[in-house]
Amino acid sequence: MIEHFFTCPYCWGQISMLIDNSVSSQQYIEDCEVCCRPIQVNLKFINLELVDFQVSEI
Numbered sequence: 001m002i003e004h005f006f007t008c009p010y011c012w013g014q015i016s017m018l019i020d021n022s023v024s025s026q027q028y029i030e031d032c033e034v035c036c037r038p039i040q041v042n043l044k045f046i047n048l049e050l051v052d053f054q055v056s057e058i
Helices: none
Strands: 002-007 014-019 025-031 038-046 049-057
Touching: 002 049
Parallel strands: none
Antiparallel strands: 002 014, 025 038, 038 049
């Protein structure tokens, strides 16, 4: 698991998230810790290194 920081696409609040780097491609919905709105998260790892991280409004 690694900690990753990003900005909420709704409230622009700074959020930290623990993500599992043992799964190479992931897509899921996570609620913002600040405004509680749902965020679509898409990420990709290659050799346990985060190479793509995208968040968007639902």
